[in-house]
Amino acid sequence: MLMVSTRNLSCLVKSSKSDSTSDSKSDSTSAAKPAVKPAAKPAASAPRDRYHHGDLRQSLIDAAIALIQDGDLSQVSLREVSRRVGVSHNAPYRHFQDKEALLNAVAAQGFQGLKRVTEAAIAVTPGDAAEQLQAIGKAYIQFAVQNPVYYRVMFSLSDAQQDAALKEAMAQSWGVLFQVILAGQASSVFRAEDPRQMAQVAWAMVHGIALLAIEGQLRVQSGEDFDAFLEFSTRMLSQGLQQQ
Amino acid sequence: MLMVSTRNLSCLVKSSKSDSTSDSKSDSTSAAKPAVKPAAKPAASAPRDRYHHGDLRQSLIDAAIALIQDGDLSQVSLREVSRRVGVSHNAPYRHFQDKEALLNAVAAQGFQGLKRVTEAAIAVTPGDAAEQLQAIGKAYIQFAVQNPVYYRVMFSLSDAQQDAALKEAMAQSWGVLFQVILAGQASSVFRAEDPRQMAQVAWAMVHGIALLAIEGQLRVQSGEDFDAFLEFSTRMLSQGLQQQ
DNA sequence: GTGATATGTTGATGGTGTCAACACGCAATC
DNA sequence: GATTGCGTGTTGACACCATCAACATATCAC
Numbered sequence: 001m002l003m004v005s006t007r008n009l010s011c012l013v014k015s016s017k018s019d020s021t022s023d024s025k026s027d028s029t030s031a032a033k034p035a036v037k038p039a040a041k042p043a044a045s046a047p048r049d050r051y052h053h054g055d056l057r058q059s060l061i062d063a064a065i066a067l068i069q070d071g072d073l074s075q076v077s078l079r080e081v082s083r084r085v086g087v088s089h090n091a092p093y094r095h096f097q098d099k100e101a102l103l104n105a106v107a108a109q110g111f112q113g114l115k116r117v118t119e120a121a122i123a124v125t126p127g128d129a130a131e132q133l134q135a136i137g138k139a140y141i142q143f144a145v146q147n148p149v150y151y152r153v154m155f156s157l158s159d160a161q162q163d164a165a166l167k168e169a170m171a172q173s174w175g176v177l178f179q180v181i182l183a184g185q186a187s188s189v190f191r192a193e194d195p196r197q198m199a200q201v202a203w204a205m206v207h208g209i210a211l212l213a214i215e216g217q218l219r220v221q222s223g224e225d226f227d228a229f230l231e232f233s234t235r236m237l238s239q240g241l242q243q244q
Numbered sequence: 245m246l247m248v249s250t251r252n253l254s255c256l257v258k259s260s261k262s263d264s265t266s267d268s269k270s271d272s273t274s275a276a277k278p279a280v281k282p283a284a285k286p287a288a289s290a291p292r293d294r295y296h297h298g299d300l301r302q303s304l305i306d307a308a309i310a311l312i313q314d315g316d317l318s319q320v321s322l323r324e325v326s327r328r329v330g331v332s333h334n335a336p337y338r339h340f341q342d343k344e345a346l347l348n349a350v351a352a353q354g355f356q357g358l359k360r361v362t363e364a365a366i367a368v369t370p371g372d373a374a375e376q377l378q379a380i381g382k383a384y385i386q387f388a389v390q391n392p393v394y395y396r397v398m399f400s401l402s403d404a405q406q407d408a409a410l411k412e413a414m415a416q417s418w419g420v421l422f423q424v425i426l427a428g429q430a431s432s433v434f435r436a437e438d439p440r441q442m443a444q445v446a447w448a449m450v451h452g453i454a455l456l457a458i459e460g461q462l463r464v465q466s467g468e469d470f471d472a473f474l475e476f477s478t479r480m481l482s483q484g485l486q487q488q
Numbered sequence: 489g490t491g492a493t494a495t496g497t498t499g500a501t502g503g504t505g506t507c508a509a510c511a512c513g514c515a516a517t518c
Numbered sequence: 519g520a521t522t523g524c525g526t527g528t529t530g531a532c533a534c535c536a537t538c539a540a541c542a543t544a545t546c547a548c
Contacts, residue, residue, distance in 0.1 A: 321503080337507090343505065
């Protein structure tokens, strides 16, 4: 099975037992930077000598991601995160208002990565808007498959739980898709219907596929199968939006 | 439009503040059974006189749903559920192995409702497979919008968390869609590609839209707008699967 | 150097899931 | 009809959690 190329980033290394879809046959477009920046300096688990940690905020985010990785989102606790970073159970409260705020930060970081990846996909796709849309779709789904932890957190927060920074990050990410839709309509490649609705349909489909893929519910046997499915589904999407 | 008639069931009455999409225009066809059976007898919160509850299992499920309704999935606790039913904090353990098992039961009940609704949609749609697929898509999304609590629980459990009964209920529900795809291919209405992949794409799209709708992220202003979007998106889906 | 302030710690409180031991009442057996 | 077994519900305990308040330490502005 294949691994769609972008490396597993931000120290997400241990593969979970049930990843039926991800795999690692190379794919040429993978030269792009990692989707999400790993923490710069400190190994999250290194015991510190100084009283102050130095970069606790990012370390907490990284530790939370690592925690979710080998387990479940539900078993993330501030205390366990603190333990992993080697800090007292109340230290996180100097950087996050509460547990939800930490998850918001993880999610926001994820959306920034998603934006980066989709923008990169557009940049290397010189064709018309239809081709660019397809490229975005592929990049989007690949991002989810390669960063399942991020992706899960990104969509685990209900509207009421999302803070302003997260909403902004989401809006930025959404903007990438929306601009392509608008461009496609301007050049008469896409139908002239409400661009917002068109974008919503597009987003809904890739989002649904991303979720299925992460959950291992796409019964693709090999990496090639996954690539083929990616091609198939995104082509269908792109065609659906085009003028008939 | 056809409004598959599921009424808001199982005592999900209080509308949450952010339901921008659900519309309650009455619909005449609503004679059909509710999508999910409400608990038969006892008002969940009625203080009981007898030592034994009578139908504690279903009451717990109902209470869990009610709890999620006015709040968040994350704040469901067995203890609070027990409190609402008027029973000790350990009573649930006579009916569910743990908290996850209770959520599994809720989810399974939801999938049974979803199956019923989609089957009903097919039954009242005499057209070809393409029209039936569109009907299923509408019914699916409407189910989600009208039963957001069920829907959220249905997809909140990771593969590893799902028990056998839930997986069976999911498979049954999936089967409805799959059969329509197969029929459409047999009658040369749909493309001759892998039916599983076709079904996955279809499911992914309606699933994505359902999620967006539930989260209130579809910026439709009125019920008519929502109906129009439903029509638009499902038509796109159906057309995408058809022979070119 | 001296505060002021940001950052980290300790301790306490009330909530949670779950286990073990116990209590009740229905139903089948004698 | 009394006895006994077992399903169902209760009480109590434990470990864990989120969060608040009070305190300690390091860093920075002056």
